[in-house]
Amino acid sequence: MSSPLLIAMRNPVIRTSMIAIVLFGFSGAATSPYQSVVGITELGLSDGFYSALIFAAALFNVAVSVAIGIVADRVGNYRTLMLAVILCGVVGYGAVYLLPTKGSFVLAALMLLPVHGALNPLLFAYVRTAAKDMGGRHAAAVNSGIRAAISLSWVLVPGLVGLVLSARGSMLPAYLLASLGCLANFVLVLRLLPEKTGVDGALGKRLSFLASFGEILSLRVLARLLAIALISSMLHVTAAVLPLIVTGAAGGKVSDIGIIVGIVAFLEVVFIVVWGRIQYRLSHIDALALGTAIYVVNMALLGLSTERWHIYALTLISAFGAAALISIPITYLQELIADRPGLGSSLISVNVFLGAGFGAALFALGTRISDYSGTALLSSLAGVAGLLLLLFLDGDGRGKASAS
Structure with a gap:
């Protein structure tokens, strides 16, 4: 019986999706551990304001993820939406690095990056449609393989980024790395992921x-x-x-x-x-x-x-x-x-x-x-x-x- 990773590697769509989820995980792992350091220590946000910002961003991410999921089902495909949310990551991370101000950080953390976070459920939805003919247990195994790819990013990236940037006196370059990771993901999805029909368009439009x-x-x-x-x-x-x-x-x-x-x-x-x-x-x-x-x-x-x-x-x-x-x-x-x-x-x-x-x-x-x-x-x-x-x-x- 094949392992979930071998199943993923044999399917070009799932294989490409796995690379995309690794790049998504890379961007988050490169910045999330240092987000409070950048926002509070380097840019001067207060503890209370930062706490409220993170809560509002989490709430916005939930609303956006649900809304984008509904839209994806209504239009019947995911690729265009994935490109749009990845672009928000390119701009959001890039803005914090190129314009390191309180305003750019708040805009990115509150709006652009929560929208980029919707890529996670979008990719899992895309993989689900690709694996729907494999049977429930195989699909679950593929989900596990995809989730392991995200975890792998978090094992390797935060420590490496911290090690490389600790001597520079600023963690802002982590946002440049994240933006470049999003840019690579944008090119990957644009070039290699085909349009994938998710559900019957008539079903989505009825809801x-x-x-x-x-x-x-x-x-x-x-x-x-x-x-x-x-x-x-x-x-x-x-x-x-x-x-x-x-x-x-x-x-x-x-x-x-x-x-x-x-x-x-x-x-x-x-x-x-x-x-x-x-x-x-x-x-x-x-x-x-x-x-x-x-x-x-x-x-x-x-x-x-x-x-x-x-x-x-x-x-x-x-x-x-x-x-x-x-x-x-x-x-x-x-x-x-x-x-x-x-x-x-x-x-x-x-x-x-x-x-x-x-x-x-x-x-x-x-x-x-x-x-x-x-x-x-x-x-x-x-x-x-x-x-x-x-x-x-x-x-x-x-x-x-x-x-x-």
Whole structure:
């Protein structure tokens, strides 16, 4: 049985899409870790203004992703829309580098780069249409391979960019690299990706914007989004509390944080592919439930960790569980509105936003009533709640059913 990466390499459309998603990941990985440094330290934005800016940008990204998904289904193809959103990345990143002012940074962060972020669900929708004849399990494996490509960018790029630019005294050149990455992506999509019909154009035109938003807000979809967001919130809480537990309760050093995060990120790439293979044998629901259970155990053990070696010992289970949580929900969410790839894939962005929101709320509540270790334990309970809701809704396999 072929691995998802081999499946991808044999299909020229999927192969090109994988390169496109790597370039997309490169642009984000080159700048996101240093965005606050550029905005606050180099350009002088206040902490409060920057926080509000990032929240508004995340909200705008969700709205744009859903709107573009609806448009993609209505027009029946994705290539032109992909070119448009990539161009926003070229201009947005380039403007910050060429015109390093508060105004250009705010314009890019609030509008241009959130639009560019819509490329992620667009590419997954495009790949879904290319893989639709391969069968559900093969399509899930391809999704895992594509998601692994993004993770690979995040393993390699941030450290290399930081190493190269640390001696320059400014992280602004990272935005030049990101703009060039977007430009390369624009040329790639323009030259190598054919127009790909997503759905029956008549179907898309029958569904207005209001009807499409109504489909997302239907109880059937919203309840499942809630379950996945609760599960995904554990990843966001981990990002917040892991460094604090390492240097606090576990008695580690700041240098341990980078090592642990690097180990987990590398293992995630491997395990994402492994989960793709697992889905040949298990349904999406069973695989996601297993991955969630593993990560719940990881969060509970993280909250109980009191020695540095405890955290290092958790890297394997953490990476294995996290790989499931960042890859399997992609296929699950797409299949909630299976007959509309653009709208279904936009649920990926909705889930990221909701998961981050739940994560922030759990962090605020946990640190108010307990400490960082207690917050990790609270997050594990949220993961259990999400898992139970998922099993209640889809434990009999109904989650694989498309929209009614």
